[in-house]
Amino acid sequence: MMPVYMADYSIGVDLGGTNFRAAAIDRGGKVLEGISGATNFAGGREAVLGDIVEAIEALRGRHGRQTLAGIGVGVAGFIRIREGFIANANNLPYLENFPVRDELARRLGTKVILENDANAAALGEKWVGAGKSVDDLVLLTLGTGVGGGIISGGKILRGAVGMAGEIGHTTVVPGGNPCGCGNQGCLEKHASATSVSAMAGMMHLGVDMSARAVAEMARLDSEEGQKARVIWRVFGESLGAALATLVNIFNFPLYLLSGGVLPAWEFFAPAMLETVARRSFTYRATQPDTRIAPATLGNEAGLYGAAYLSWLEE
Numbered sequence: 001m002m003p004v005y006m007a008d009y010s011i012g013v014d015l016g017g018t019n020f021r022a023a024a025i026d027r028g029g030k031v032l033e034g035i036s037g038a039t040n041f042a043g044g045r046e047a048v049l050g051d052i053v054e055a056i057e058a059l060r061g062r063h064g065r066q067t068l069a070g071i072g073v074g075v076a077g078f079i080r081i082r083e084g085f086i087a088n089a090n091n092l093p094y095l096e097n098f099p100v101r102d103e104l105a106r107r108l109g110t111k112v113i114l115e116n117d118a119n120a121a122a123l124g125e126k127w128v129g130a131g132k133s134v135d136d137l138v139l140l141t142l143g144t145g146v147g148g149g150i151i152s153g154g155k156i157l158r159g160a161v162g163m164a165g166e167i168g169h170t171t172v173v174p175g176g177n178p179c180g181c182g183n184q185g186c187l188e189k190h191a192s193a194t195s196v197s198a199m200a201g202m203m204h205l206g207v208d209m210s211a212r213a214v215a216e217m218a219r220l221d222s223e224e225g226q227k228a229r230v231i232w233r234v235f236g237e238s239l240g241a242a243l244a245t246l247v248n249i250f251n252f253p254l255y256l257l258s259g260g261v262l263p264a265w266e267f268f269a270p271a272m273l274e275t276v277a278r279r280s281f282t283y284r285a286t287q288p289d290t291r292i293a294p295a296t297l298g299n300e301a302g303l304y305g306a307a308y309l310s311w312l313e314e
């Protein structure tokens with residue numbers, strides 16, 4: 001898609017519950033400068049918005065106001081895209097149902113785009129990451145929860161309100177683990193870093209183990225190692241069920257996975273791919289043109305995507 005407005009650089013912001021990052025990124029995808037800081041949770045809404053505005057002002061001051069294409073902000077939560085607010089912000093409760101986009105735009109005197117963080121990450125992977133060569137992809141971020149972003153025709157698929165792509169809350173185990181969203185058996189309750197940690201606890205492998213630690217354990221030639229490998233296989237089966245559904249719906253060429261579980265790829269990927277192949281005729285019929293692969297930008301994906309929003313939205 002050709003940008004109508006060819007400015008030199010854009011500013012992307014990744015706003016999380018514990019920290020935020022902002023970066024000036026040029027049209028070619030080169031990071032000119034990055035800033036990070038702690039999200040002043042205790043200070044509340046005013047302190048957090050003030051810190052973000054300050055970071056953006058600093059970048060704009062150093063890289064120029066005339067050549068700035070725009071500002072994109074990625075944040076976890078259900079985004080009401082038309083109104084520009086976060087309908088459900090578990091990590092940032094004081095920003096919930098507050099006009100974040102318009103308030104930032106007012107203080108900065110320029111247009112601001114607010115977007116779900118996983119959608120922004122998917123766009124980042126499409127722009128400069130593992131999805132560069134395709135126009136259609138799905139990204140799943142497998143971390144504390146499971147975020148989803150869908151890129152169709154090079155653009156974010158948002159749905160009517162802006163809440164499309166909540167793949168983490170699709171059912172993979174009917175009657176499975178209860179989820180905060182009200183459903184049972186959500187993907188994020190069966191295939192997130194948190195679910196791996198919970199399974200390790202239930203199997204008496206350790207309390208509050210990180211997904212990385214369970215991945216390390218899976219390498220052991222012991223009873224513990226055996227149990228850890230079972231966890232990753234169950235994880236892979238749940239993830240595979242979700243991916244089979246996605247392949248059936250979209251027939252996209254690429255499905256990317258990112259997040260804290262990637263170090264265990266070798267332990268969950270065989271069960272995942274076997275499950276996708278078994279459950280999805282479309283997957284089998286489109287080999288080798290349907291790929292499931294690790295994303296490549298890691299935590300940077302959301303920053304790139306947030307910055308790129310300005311060029312997509314003009």
Ligand SMILES: [Zn+2]
Pocket residue numbers: 168169170179180181182183186
């Ligand atoms: Zn859910």
